[in-house]
Amino acid sequence: MxxxxxxxxxxxxxxxxxxxxxxxxxxxxxxxxxxxxxxAGGIAFASLLVTLSMSLQQGSYDAxxxxxxGFYLGQAQINHVLYEEEGKLEQTVAPADExxxxxxxxxxxxxxxxxxxxxxxxxxxxxxxxxxxxxxxEVEQKLVSFFDRVTQGRLPVDEGEVLVGEAxxxxxxxxxxxxxxxxxxxxxxxxxxxxxxxxxxYDSGRPELDRSLVFTHLASVQNGFGLGDExxxxxxxxxxxxxxxxxxxxLSRGLPDNAxxxxxxxxxxxxxxxxxxDRISAVLFYGSILxxxxxxxxxxFIMIIFERTREFGMLLALGTRPGIIMRQxxxxxxxxxxxxxxxxxxxxxLLVGWAAVQGIPLGMMEEMAAQYYMPSRLYPAISLYAxxxxxxxxxxxxxxxxxxxTLRVRRLKPVEALRAE
Amino acid sequence: MKLLFQLSIRNLLRNKRRNAMLLVAIAVAVAGVNASNTxxxxxxxxxxxSAINNLTGHVKVMAEGYVDDPNVKHSFQLNSEQLxxxxxxxxxxxxxxxxxxAVIMSERETRGIELVGVDPAKESISxxxxxxxxxxxxxxxxxxxxxxxxELARQLQTAVGRRLVLIAQGADGLNxxxxxxxxxxxxxxxxxxxxxxxxxxxxxxxALLETExxxxxxVRVDRxxxxxxxxxxxxxxxxxxxxxxxxxxxxxxxxxxxxxDASLFIWFFLMMxxxxxxxxxxxxxxxxxxxxxxxMMRALGMQNSTVLVQVVLESIILMTVGVVLGTGxxxxxxxxxxxxxxxxxxxxGAEMVGVSSILQPVLLSEDVFLVAVMSIILGILASFYPAWxxxxxxxxxxxxR
Numbered sequence: 001m002x003x004x005x006x007x008x009x010x011x012x013x014x015x016x017x018x019x020x021x022x023x024x025x026x027x028x029x030x031x032x033x034x035x036x037x038x039x040a041g042g043i044a045f046a047s048l049l050v051t052l053s054m055s056l057q058q059g060s061y062d063a064x065x066x067x068x069x070g071f072y073l074g075q076a077q078i079n080h081v082l083y084e085e086e087g088k089l090e091q092t093v094a095p096a097d098e099x100x101x102x103x104x105x106x107x108x109x110x111x112x113x114x115x116x117x118x119x120x121x122x123x124x125x126x127x128x129x130x131x132x133x134x135x136x137x138e139v140e141q142k143l144v145s146f147f148d149r150v151t152q153g154r155l156p157v158d159e160g161e162v163l164v165g166e167a168x169x170x171x172x173x174x175x176x177x178x179x180x181x182x183x184x185x186x187x188x189x190x191x192x193x194x195x196x197x198x199x200x201x202y203d204s205g206r207p208e209l210d211r212s213l214v215f216t217h218l219a220s221v222q223n224g225f226g227l228g229d230e231x232x233x234x235x236x237x238x239x240x241x242x243x244x245x246x247x248x249x250x251l252s253r254g255l256p257d258n259a260x261x262x263x264x265x266x267x268x269x270x271x272x273x274x275x276x277x278d279r280i281s282a283v284l285f286y287g288s289i290l291x292x293x294x295x296x297x298x299x300x301f302i303m304i305i306f307e308r309t310r311e312f313g314m315l316l317a318l319g320t321r322p323g324i325i326m327r328q329x330x331x332x333x334x335x336x337x338x339x340x341x342x343x344x345x346x347x348x349x350l351l352v353g354w355a356a357v358q359g360i361p362l363g364m365m366e367e368m369a370a371q372y373y374m375p376s377r378l379y380p381a382i383s384l385y386a387x388x389x390x391x392x393x394x395x396x397x398x399x400x401x402x403x404x405x406t407l408r409v410r411r412l413k414p415v416e417a418l419r420a421e
Numbered sequence: 422m423k424l425l426f427q428l429s430i431r432n433l434l435r436n437k438r439r440n441a442m443l444l445v446a447i448a449v450a451v452a453g454v455n456a457s458n459t460x461x462x463x464x465x466x467x468x469x470x471s472a473i474n475n476l477t478g479h480v481k482v483m484a485e486g487y488v489d490d491p492n493v494k495h496s497f498q499l500n501s502e503q504l505x506x507x508x509x510x511x512x513x514x515x516x517x518x519x520x521x522x523a524v525i526m527s528e529r530e531t532r533g534i535e536l537v538g539v540d541p542a543k544e545s546i547s548x549x550x551x552x553x554x555x556x557x558x559x560x561x562x563x564x565x566x567x568x569x570x571x572e573l574a575r576q577l578q579t580a581v582g583r584r585l586v587l588i589a590q591g592a593d594g595l596n597x598x599x600x601x602x603x604x605x606x607x608x609x610x611x612x613x614x615x616x617x618x619x620x621x622x623x624x625x626x627x628a629l630l631e632t633e634x635x636x637x638x639x640v641r642v643d644r645x646x647x648x649x650x651x652x653x654x655x656x657x658x659x660x661x662x663x664x665x666x667x668x669x670x671x672x673x674x675x676x677x678x679x680x681x682d683a684s685l686f687i688w689f690f691l692m693m694x695x696x697x698x699x700x701x702x703x704x705x706x707x708x709x710x711x712x713x714x715x716x717m718m719r720a721l722g723m724q725n726s727t728v729l730v731q732v733v734l735e736s737i738i739l740m741t742v743g744v745v746l747g748t749g750x751x752x753x754x755x756x757x758x759x760x761x762x763x764x765x766x767x768x769x770g771a772e773m774v775g776v777s778s779i780l781q782p783v784l785l786s787e788d789v790f791l792v793a794v795m796s797i798i799l800g801i802l803a804s805f806y807p808a809w810x811x812x813x814x815x816x817x818x819x820x821x822r
Contacts, residue, residue, distance in 0.1 A: 035702055042698030048689060087576060088530070118531040120524050125594050129524035129533025170459070171490050172523065184531060208617075212533050273770025281460075285688075288453035289695050295446035296699025302439055303706050 029339075036336060039300040043100035043340025043394055044347070046293040049349040050286050050390035056360075057282055058381035065242055068271045072146045072209075074112070074235035075244050076263045078255060083232060084262070089117060090187055094232035099234060102254065106247060108238050112136055113231040115221045117192065119184030121164075121214060123174040130168060132194070132214050132232075133180050134221025143237045146204060147215075147367045152176060153200035159217045161199035165210030169201050177200065180214070184225065189302045192225035221233050253405045273391045290390065294397035299335065301405040312409055313417025326403070333394075333402035341391040348386070352380045422662055425727070429734040435678035436707065441660035443703045443704040444743045447796070450696040451747025454689050454792050456754045459782035461688070465681035466783050469645065469736030472667055472674040474548040476518070476537070477638030479648040480666045482659050487636055491535075491687035493521050493592050496634035497662055505658040511647050511664075512815025517635040525569075525619060527577035532574065534619050536589055538626030538635075546641040551622060556581035574606045581605055586621070591631040599629055610631060610662035624693065625768050690764055691798050700736075700800070707740065708732055715811055716819025725812045732808035740800030744793045755784050 029036045069075045078099070080091035092101065097114050103111045121130040137155045137343050140147050147155060147163075153176045156163055162180050164172075172181065178198050186192035196216055205208055221229060236251065238244055244263065252261040265272050305312075312325055359377030433440050448597065450799035466604040473479060499517050513796060519538035524531060544550040549568070559568055567585065569577075577583060584600050591597045609615050627633055629822045642651050655662045668675035708715070761779040764771045769782075 036706065038698050038702040038705070042695060042702075045698060046695055086578070118533070120531070120588065124595070125589060127524070127588065127596050128522055129588075131533075140428075167489075171492065191703045221673060242820070270769040275770075276769050277764065277770050282455065285691075288457075292446055292450055292453075292692065292695045292699070295442060295449065296696070296702065297440060299446070299699055299703055302442060303703075306439075347456040398489065 014201055021328060021331050022326060022335075025335050028328075028332050029335055035300060035303070036339070039297060039345065040336055040340035042293045042296045043337060043398070044344035046289050047341050047344030047390045048348045049289060050347065051387050052380075053282070054286075054347070054386035054389065055352045055380040055382060056355075056378065057278070058383060058386055059356075059379050061278075064275065065264065065379060066316045067145075068268050069237065069241060070143075070145055072144050072204075073264065073267045074143055075237040075241055075268060076248075076251065076261060077236065078234035078251075078259050079260050081258050081260045086132060089185065089225070091258075092232055093229065093234060093256060094228070094230040095256070096229050096234070097191040098276065099256060099259075103234065103236070103251070106245055107327045108249060109247070109251075110139055110237050112139045112143050112235040112237075113237060115218055115225075115227055115231045116233070117132055117184050117221060117225045119182040119192070121172065121180045121196075122183070123172040126172050128168060128171055128211070130182075130212050130214050130217060132162075132184075134218035134366055135215055135216075137219055142229060143235060147202075149204050150200045151203045153198070156196075156199045156216055159220045161216065162196035163200045164198050165213060166203045167200045167207050167210040168212070168214065169198070171211065174198055180225070182214070186224075186226040187230075188226050188377050190226070194220060194224040195377050196220065201307075216225060238271070240301055286390065289321040290393050290397065291395065295400060297333070297336070297398050298401040298405065300330070300401050301338075304332070305329070305405050305408060307403060309412070309420040312412055313414050313420065316409075316412060317414035317418060322412070325409050326406045329406045329409075330399060331401050333398045337391075337395055337398045341394065345387065345391065352382055355380050356382055425731050425734055429731055432617050432707065432711070432731075433484045433735055433738060436710075439703060439706070440739065443699065444746060446696060446699055447740060447743025448746035448750055450692050450751035451536065451744050451792060451796060452754065454692050455751030455789060456620065457688055457757050458685055458783045458788045458792070459496060459683060459751070459758075459787060460660075460780065461681055462783040462785055462788065463781050465678060465704050466752055467780060468677060468681075469577075469667075470669050471548075473641065473686075474551075476520075476549075476618070476639065478516075478546060478549050479642045479645070479668055480640045480655055480664060481650045481665050481670060482638040482640075482655055483636065483665070485663055486659075487663075491520065491522055491636070493519070493590060493630050493632055493634070493636065495595075496632065498634050499638060500646065503658055505654040509650060511642055511651065513641040514543060515638060515640045516546055517623070517638045519623055519632070520629070520637060521626075521630070521636045523587050523619070525573075526586045526588070528580040531571065532539045532576060534597075535617055536587060536626065537618055537621055538623040541621050545750055546639065547616075548614065548700070549607060551607050552607040553565040553699065554607050556603070559604055559620060559622055562623040563625060564604065565601065565625040565671055567601040568605050568607055568620040568623070569603060570612075570618065571606045571608050572615035573613040573619070574603070576616070584605075589629055591630045592634075597629050597631075614767075619723055625762045683740045685788065689795060693796065697803050700803045701806060704732065704736055705810060707735065708807045708811045712811065712814060716814065716816045720816040720820060729805075729808045729813055733804045733809070735806035736800040737797060740797050744796050748789060748793065752784075755782055758782050776820065788808050 039219065069101055073165060078093055080105050082088070082094055083091040092115075100111050103109060107347055112135065114133055116131050116133045119130060119132050120127050121132070122128075128262060142153075150163070164174065168177070172180075176198055180196050182194040182196065185191045194216070202210070218231070222230065238247070241264075248261070248263070253259065314323070315325060356379055361377055484495040484497045496519070504515070516539065521536055523536035525534050525536075526532075539549070539559070541559040541564070542561070554568070555571070555668055567587070568807075569579075569585070574580060576587065583604050586598060586600050588598045590594055607615070607620075623635070628702065638655075640651055641654065642648055652664055652666050668678075686785050715723075719728065720724070740778075759782060761781040764780055
């Protein structure tokens with residue numbers, strides 16, 4: 001290699017000339033354009049891959065959380081402190097009406113009271129165990145998607161009507177218009193009973209729910225099982241889940257005795273945990289990709305340094321201090337990183353931006369996705385965090401790579417270096 | 422050829438530092454892919470294991486209509502002569518069960534559950550055979566006591582030795598009601614199963630429901646692929662019944678199972694994609710610094726194909742050594758986690774994605790082999806471009822450099 005020497009003889013005056021450092025770094029990079037492109041290509045590949053999959057990941061988590069909470073459980077619930085643990089009939093929240101009215105003062109909040117009792121559900125001679133849930137159908141429809149799944153008939157209108165899962169109806173041999181008898185224990189220990197007309201059938205897509213939950217009006221359950229002005233859950237939700245966190249202090253203020261507010265993180269620990277598991281495995285993946293690319297950057301710099309041993313020797317002989325040479329190489333590493341991440345980020349922003357509008361159809365995996373509370377289209381989340389983490393890690397990686405490789409310059413003896421091939 | 426091989430090795434040794442870095446990178450990539458494969462396989466097999474254990478078995482025989490309407494009406498008589506002769510070593514075990522929905526009541530609480538009549542001696546093929554039991558396991562098919570899940574017992578606020586009332590529909594469509602004493606509670610590492618299944622002796626349940634029939638025959642085979650011959654044999658033996666394998670019974674898990682297979686390849690190509698940039702870069706540097714000598718040799722009559730072979734050979738040697746190192750590292754990683762990774766802090770999340778709380782890595786020799794072969798093929802492909810660059814330079818120009 002017989003390029004002209006590109007570093008100036010540094011004098012005290014030129015030491016602070018950073019503009020020159022950058023210009024030289026840029027030129028040095030393009031002394032071997034192919035190598036620069038390949039190294040920058042590796043950086044671009046890694047940052048594209050990691051930013052893209054982080055965005056998709058975050059997008060899938062958001063989708064999971066919003067459809068999991070919007071399916072049936074809601075974004076938060078108010079229950080008796082022991083209800084989750086023991087689920088006893090008498091573990092209620094009261095007075096329900098007053099609490100509901102005060103919660104409805106919070107702007108944008110939907111409040112759905114539910115009372116749930118286990119009972120023996122019979123039609124004619126056939127019986128199955130089921131939970132009968134008393135709800136307010138009007139507000140439930142605003143809060144969760146569960147009640148959009150009516151396949152036959154309609155939602156109950158008057159208090160003597162009931163909504164039954166298709167699977168349960170089939171097992172009971174029941175049809176629309178049949179009478180469903182629900183027999184269970186009342187709150188005071190006596191027998192609680194209801195006879196309701198089947199007004200509609202639903203198919204939630206989850207056979208275990210379809211077999212075990214029947215829905216009627218809140219008042220019917222309260223009257224039939226001796227519950228008075230009590231509910232087992234006050235289900236809460238905003239139109240946008242982001243509104244939940246800032247309102248939490250206000251929601252948990254002034255709760256009745258023995259009642260507690262639980263957010264979706266507590267209601268759906270399996271969702272939180274599976275997100276956590278997925279995050280951990282993703283970190284392994286990102287880690288290995290970034291390590292690999294850093295290695296290839298190290299390799300490139302080893303080549304650069306060895307190739308230019310003579311050039312460095314000359315500079316040292318002319319009195320340049322090793323620190324200045326090292327600074328020069330650091331600047332080159334920075335530029336290489338800039339080119340790589342710029343390309344990577346450009347591509348990944350284009351892709352993410354496109355996918356955020358179009359959504360990525362999950363196609364064949366739809367059925368599987370439904371089980372994990374995923375919608376049929378995936379929208380990546382655009383976030384600064386996802387876009388900046390990989391580039392920052394690579395920045396540190398390339399800088400460290402350049403630094404350790406150029407440490408050699410300090411040990412270089414000008415005379416020997418000049419003789420190197 | 423031998424000469425070319427020697428030349429390649431010498432050439433590689435000429436620049437030890439650069440090639441050592443490259444080797445490390447290859448080894449990291451190979452080890453990373455292999456290690457993640459063992460975890461992925463572990464996840465996949467764990468998922469399969471849970472799906473099979475969950476009273477499904479590899480193949481199941483049921484009466485027509487039972488899946489939609491799990492009723493004692495949809496049952497069948499089973500006599501042992503009917504069981505097909507399957508090759509020795511293929512079948513691990515089989516179990517016939519009577520499984521019906523029922524209502525369970527303690528003094529305080531009522532729940533809906535599935536009541537499963539089993540012959541305990543045959544249940545080594547399902548999760549209940551291995552579950553931790555508090556109290557006693559069922560003593561035989563005649564045992565008239567029940568085994569309930571720990572979580573269900575907690576919800577019903579009852580305990581071993583106490584009594585429960587079960588209501589289920591008999592063969593005539595009328596409800597039967599009977600009191601049962603709790604023999605023991607089982608711990609299934611996750612509350613989903615514990616809340617759902619209550620076990621009782623098969624003969625005792627048949628007596629209660631006034632039937633001699635069973636609702637399912639579950640067969641477990643030794644290896645997953647054997648489910649297909651087992652299925653055909655069972656189909657021939659039970660022409661009037663539905664015979665399904667676990668993939669048909671549990672399509673979501675089957676989908677995940679196939680997806681895990683695909684992820685192995687996705688992983689490989691992403692990791693190796695990242696590696697290729699560095700590999701091509703180093704190979705180019707390696708040939709470009711020899712442009713002069715290669716030009717000389719070509720001027721003396723060395724053929725272009727020989728140059729190509731030499732570059733490819735260098736790449737293959739590098740890759741092979743890297744693969745060996747990487748495989749070695751991945752074996753070390755595998756041995757260090759072979760006891761399983763404890764996910765019990767995420768038990769519910771793990772249950773949701775269908776695995777047990779201990780992730781047991783699985784090392785398949787065919788996976789390791791596949792990764793090795795694909796890496797070397799990739800090494801060959803990656804060396805074409807550098808070789809082509811060198812060949813493109815005319816020997817005369819090369820000599821003048």
